[in-house]
Amino acid sequence: MVVLGxxxxxxxxAAALVERGADGRGRILSNIVLSQNDEHAAFGGVVPEIAAxxxxxxxxxxxxxxxxxxxxxxxxxxxxxxxxGPGLIGGVIVGLTTAKAMALVNQKPLIAVNHLEAHAxxxxxxxxxxxxxxxxxxxxxxxQIVAVRGVGDYVLLxxxxxxxxxxxFDKTAKLLGLGxxxxxxxxxxxxxxxxxxxxxxxxxxxxxxxxxxxxxxxTALRLEAEKIAPLSDQxxxxxxxxxxxxxxxxxSDRLRVGLRLFRERYxxxxxxxxxxxxxxxxxxxxxxxxxxxxIGTRLIVPPxxxxxxxxxxxxxxxxxxxxxxxxxxxxxxxxxxxxxxxxAGPRAMTDPHPASRI
Amino acid sequence: MRVLAIDTALEACSAAVLxxxxxxxxxxxxxxxxxxxxxxxxxxxxxxxxxxxxxFSELDRIAVTVGPGSFTGLRVxxxxxxxxxxxxxxxxxGLTTLTALAAxxxxxxxxxxxxxxxxxxxxxxxxxxxGTGGRTLIPPRIVPLREAVxxxxxxxxxxxxxxxxxxxxxxxxxxxxxxxDERRAPDIDWVARxxxxxDENQSAPKPLYxxxxxxxxxxxxxxxxx
Numbered sequence: 001m002v003v004l005g006x007x008x009x010x011x012x013x014a015a016a017l018v019e020r021g022a023d024g025r026g027r028i029l030s031n032i033v034l035s036q037n038d039e040h041a042a043f044g045g046v047v048p049e050i051a052a053x054x055x056x057x058x059x060x061x062x063x064x065x066x067x068x069x070x071x072x073x074x075x076x077x078x079x080x081x082x083x084x085g086p087g088l089i090g091g092v093i094v095g096l097t098t099a100k101a102m103a104l105v106n107q108k109p110l111i112a113v114n115h116l117e118a119h120a121x122x123x124x125x126x127x128x129x130x131x132x133x134x135x136x137x138x139x140x141x142x143x144q145i146v147a148v149r150g151v152g153d154y155v156l157l158x159x160x161x162x163x164x165x166x167x168x169f170d171k172t173a174k175l176l177g178l179g180x181x182x183x184x185x186x187x188x189x190x191x192x193x194x195x196x197x198x199x200x201x202x203x204x205x206x207x208x209x210x211x212x213x214x215x216x217x218x219t220a221l222r223l224e225a226e227k228i229a230p231l232s233d234q235x236x237x238x239x240x241x242x243x244x245x246x247x248x249x250x251x252s253d254r255l256r257v258g259l260r261l262f263r264e265r266y267x268x269x270x271x272x273x274x275x276x277x278x279x280x281x282x283x284x285x286x287x288x289x290x291x292x293x294x295i296g297t298r299l300i301v302p303p304x305x306x307x308x309x310x311x312x313x314x315x316x317x318x319x320x321x322x323x324x325x326x327x328x329x330x331x332x333x334x335x336x337x338x339x340x341x342x343x344a345g346p347r348a349m350t351d352p353h354p355a356s357r358i
Numbered sequence: 359m360r361v362l363a364i365d366t367a368l369e370a371c372s373a374a375v376l377x378x379x380x381x382x383x384x385x386x387x388x389x390x391x392x393x394x395x396x397x398x399x400x401x402x403x404x405x406x407x408x409x410x411x412x413x414f415s416e417l418d419r420i421a422v423t424v425g426p427g428s429f430t431g432l433r434v435x436x437x438x439x440x441x442x443x444x445x446x447x448x449x450x451x452g453l454t455t456l457t458a459l460a461a462x463x464x465x466x467x468x469x470x471x472x473x474x475x476x477x478x479x480x481x482x483x484x485x486x487x488x489g490t491g492g493r494t495l496i497p498p499r500i501v502p503l504r505e506a507v508x509x510x511x512x513x514x515x516x517x518x519x520x521x522x523x524x525x526x527x528x529x530x531x532x533x534x535x536x537x538x539d540e541r542r543a544p545d546i547d548w549v550a551r552x553x554x555x556x557d558e559n560q561s562a563p564k565p566l567y568x569x570x571x572x573x574x575x576x577x578x579x580x581x582x583x584x
Binding site: 044050052056064089090106174226235331332 | 403
């Protein structure tokens with residue numbers, strides 16, 4: 001089956017076509033992503049109304065291009081999937097409404113995909129990872145450890161109590177005047193810096209739950225920086241290196257606990273899977289490798305273009321849901337907030353007592 | 359020409375199908391709605407197409423209101439119209455809510471001016487002023503209430519739209535306005551008629567916000583560099 005996927009939950013407008021074979025293998029036929037970075041750079045972060053305005057100007061053109069690159073016409077597709085949340089509601093409305101229109105006109109099933117679910121299932125598109133696996137999802141908007149047990153069967157093992165990791169990187173970059181998005185900038189500065197110069201906290205260290213907290217780290221960084229302002233180039237590099245090292249330590253510690261919780265409840269995971277833009281950070285990537293090696297599982301990190309927001313992951317999640325018989329009506333509502341655990345799966349229909357949830 | 363018309367820019371969720379050859383509205387539905395357009399619109403479109411017994415491939419164009427109005431609302435309509443246009447390979451035309459509000463009155467009597475006014479909050483209105491023959495004297499813009507009163511009164515204009523009463527209450531002429539129709543959304547049948555007449559090359563289905571996004575560059579948090 002071939003599914004069209006639409007992604008508009010944040011500041012990327014994306015459309016893609018993905019094929020899912022009868023054997024469950026995936027193939028990307030086209031994958032178009034238009035980033036709005038320039039439009040938000042002056043504001044030091046994503047401005048929801050600016051994002052929504054940009055989505056509606058270009059989405060239909062991107063879909064047309066995705067269809068053309070895949071060499072397909074609408075009657076040849078089997079379903080239309082859109083990210084229906086969670087995310088910035090103005091953008092979600094544009095993507096979901098467009099998907100509904102495509103589905104109605106072509107008499108194809110609509111699949112309302114949870115954006116986080118799409119990140120969670122990407123490793124099955126790229127590497128065919130079998131269930132159950134442990135997902136570390138870290139981006140500008142999310143920081144979660146999730147037990148992925150099946151399509152529509154997700155258990156949250158850990159979550160951030162405040163800022164997302166990507167958000168902490170962005171705020172650090174903003175504080176130090178490094179521009180937006182901040183992740184790559186901070187990482188680059190950190191390569192020239194001394195990670196031991198500033199003593200920063202490792203919030204939540206050794207706690208028995210697998211939750212994160214980043215806001216204290218961000219505040220500690222600001223206090224250290226204010227002490228020595230105005231900042232030299234070396235100061236900035238050292239601050240970035242110290243900050244990144246603290247994040248690496250936090251991720252290693254929290255994920256170690258998360259993986260332990262996973263094993264206790266569900267046995268050994270088939271893999272540790274990373275997703276979200278933060279996975280592109282090389283220092284964090286190294287820490288994940290080390291951790292996976294230590295616990296004797298393999299690490300799967302999809303290529304960067306499939307870790308950050310894209311349409312292929314939405315199309316793939318749509319195909320997985322469609323294959324499981326899960327479709328949605330044209331009256332489905334877009335959702336700004338939509339926790340992964342509230343995503344419906346096949347078992348929810350037959351089993352009134354789904355697996356225990358935390 | 360067969361036209362599917364869509365309006366979700368103001369306080370209604372509406373769709374209609376017009377056939378100009380039969381000079382008939384084949385189907386038309388409108389629901390008063392402040393929010394919830396994103397959920398309601400597509401089933402509504404399916405319903406009017408079924409009532410009109412038409413397939414999307416049998417349409418000649420899609421017409422949609424592009425604002426001014428609720429930012430979110432007008433994007434629902436435009437996203438739907440452009441999505442249908444792409445999927446059915448049909449052209450999409452955009453028209454302003456102000457034109458659609460004024461159209462029935464211009465059609466009834468085009469010797470009298472009419473001001474379409476939509477409440478834009480904070481003592482501002484979206485205004486378009488039409489003179490004799492339906493010519494635009496003031497193109498769509500956002501103006502302080504006072505300015506809109508002045509312009510409408512100077513032209514002795516009829517008033518239509520959610521801001522009509524606000525203008526009438528502050529009227530500065532001795533003669534009261536000849537007509538005050540405080541309707542909250544355009545008649546969808548007129549969206550279809552104006553859409554049928556619109557020039558495809560001059561009516562891109564792009565949002566008309568008339569207001570910049572509420573955002574300010576942030577630099578205050580940044581620490582000084584040496």
